[in-house]
Amino acid sequence: xxxxxxxxxxxxxxxxxxxxxRGAVGRESGVSGEQPERxxxxxxxxxxxxxxxxxxxxxxxxxxxxxALLILVPILAGGPGLAVATxxxxxxxxxxxxxxxxxxxxxxxxxxxxxxxAGDYLAAALLVIAPFALGYAGTDRGLSAFYVGAxxxxxxxxxxxxxxxxxxxxxxxxxxxxxx
Numbered sequence: 303x304x305x306x307x308x309x310x311x312x313x314x315x316x317x318x319x320x321x322x323x324r325g326a327v328g329r330e331s332g333v334s335g336e337q338p339e340r341x342x343x344x345x346x347x348x349x350x351x352x353x354x355x356x357x358x359x360x361x362x363x364x365x366x367x368x369x370a371l372l373i374l375v376p377i378l379a380g381g382p383g384l385a386v387a388t389x390x391x392x393x394x395x396x397x398x399x400x401x402x403x404x405x406x407x408x409x410x411x412x413x414x415x416x417x418x419x420a421g422d423y424l425a426a427a428l429l430v431i432a433p434f435a436l437g438y439a440g441t442d443r444g445l446s447a448f449y450v451g452a453x454x455x456x457x458x459x460x461x462x463x464x465x466x467x468x469x470x471x472x473x474x475x476x477x478x479x480x481x482x
Contacts, residue, residue: 379444381444430453
């Protein structure tokens with residue numbers, strides 16, 4: 303009878319749980335008797351930035367500024383209804399997501415900053431693609447250029463943001479920086 307392979311539960315902090323189920327590693331698994339590699343939390347497997355030079359507080363300011371511009375510029379500039387609706391809709395979504403994000407200027411703070419980053423990339427793609435996909439690139443070149451430029455700016459900010467912000471780490475760093 304073949305023995306069961308060793309199974310280890312991994313806690314959130316990447317430490318083995320005390321509830322590990324132990325057993326010999328079977329030959330059919332193709333694994334020698336060594337310890338299995340510990341798993342990392344999913345958020346640490348994928349880096350959402352090329353370089354992490356932009357702090358979370360600055361990214362938060364940029365989010366609210368982009369949201370305000372996406373709402374105000376189309377309304378003030380006017381244009382076809384669909385062109386105006388694109389900016390207003392994306393602007394409202396950016397503002398709501400920013401308010402829900404766990405970062406310095408978040409209001410409710412329920413959305414992890416790393417999840418927020420996926421929304422940034424989605425907003426950038428929508429802003430660049432919308433004028434062409436919705437057919438107003440030829441009729442309203444001004445708003446189309448604004449949306450493409452805003453999309454490129456959102457992408458640029460997203461690529462240099464440090465999405466590893468944590469309120470606990472920020473508080474700990476502030477306490478370490480204070481003179482005793």
